[in-house]
Amino acid sequence: MTRPTIIDVAKAAGVSKSTVSLVLQNSPSVSAKTREDVRKAMQELGYVYNRAAANLRSSQVGLVGLVINDLKNPFFAEFATAVQMAISDAGYATVVANTDENPALQARTIAAMIEHGVSGLIISPAYGDEEATFGQLTRAGVPALQVLRKVSPRTDLFPFAAPDYAAGGRLAAQHLIATGARRIAFVGGIEDRSVTAERLSGYLQVLAEHGQQPKILHGRPTRAFGRECADRLISDPDCDAAVCFNDLVALGVISGFASRGHLVGRDFRLVGFDDIEEAAQSYPPLSSVHCGISGFGQQMAATLMSWLNEGARPVAETRTPVDLVIRASSLVG
Structure with missing residues (x-):
């Protein structure tokens, strides 16, 4: 409740x-x-x-809520760190919360933040029960940005910003085709979620342009799922490459291939998504769509500060550019 x-x-x-x-x-x-x-x-x-919260509000300390769906994922952790540091530099304090993809916990967390008098929020939202979270934000009138995932369609109230995921999917698929891949799979991402559809859309567009049939393996965006998919990829003799929903899935695929005596970068081409720090340190080093997540976090902090301090409401939707970092995992031969 x-x-x-x-x-x-x-x-x-x-x-x-x-x-x-x-x-x-x-x-x-x-x-x-x-x-x-x-x-x-x-x-x-x-x-x-809560008298302590009232005392904090009356002392004119600016307080910003930062609500993240999965801080265990290095992609979201890097984003949260960049936001928190930038907000601190602007003279505000930050309350950071991990909701672990739980919409009920998210709603309770945001209610508590509103009660404690946050000036604004940046939310990478969990999916599910949209009204419980965004309804109370509407009633409270607290400025709130939704980032990385668009859960509420009310971008007039809750402006949305994310890297250009569709462009990333295109870059990854185009690169694999340019290296000679004959059948490219897309691995990971929960079906019917907007962020999955966006990352998938660029891949599908490129395959359609080149007359290739898609092979889509939906699932949780985790290392464990990627490792599980290794058998399915190895057992398909026509499939010689994959774009992964994120780097965690791709790192799981690399591990799964190795455990079965196969080597990504020699027997199979692979591209991840997000370009977390570990991508460059894996073996083989993982090609990945680079989202510039630290810079994106700094940009979102600046956007919220302008909204709070200058009344500059953000545009309804913002997409930031991505690029592809090519490493050994996608360069067979």
Whole structure:
């Protein structure tokens, strides 16, 4: 159950948020009747006043919420680090939360951040129960950017920004075809999710242009899934290359091939996506779509700061450029 906020109390009591704040501060400017109505609403809703958070707000410390769907993934961790450092440089404090792809936890986390008076939020959202998260943000009126994944279609309220995933899929597939690949698989990514569809779309476009039939292996974007797919790729004699949904999947494929006596970069061409630090350090080094995620994080921090400090609302949707870093994993022969 979502924790009630000061806004919920104001609605229940039929007063403004500022009036509730005055009641909480024991201001003599509020009438006895209004004070009674507000306290009754607080009791009925189970609202608990957090005086420490109120003291933080009153000290004029800018607080930004950073909500990430999977901080275990190095791609998201690098993004979060870049955002946090840039926001710190701008004089704001950052509250960072990992939701572990759990939309219910995400909704509770954001409710708590709103209650603690965050000035704005940057959210890489979990999928599912969109209203629980974005509905309360709409009611609270807190500026919020959704990044890396577009979960709410209301980009007029929640501007969206991400690297150009479709272009990345095109670059990867074009490169593999240029190296002589005859049948290219796409490995990883949960079906029916927008981020999967975007990364897949560029790959599909290039294959259609060259008359190749796609081979799509949907699944969780993890090393374990990539390793599981190694057998399926090796057992298909026509399949000699793959684009992976992300580098974690690709690193799993490399491991799975090695465990079966095959070598990516010699027997099979492989391209990952995201270009995390480990891509350059794997064996063989992994070709990958480079998203410039650290610079992207700095850009998102600057965008939110401009929104908060100057009222410069971001455009509804932003796509940042990507490029392909070619390494030994895709250069058979």
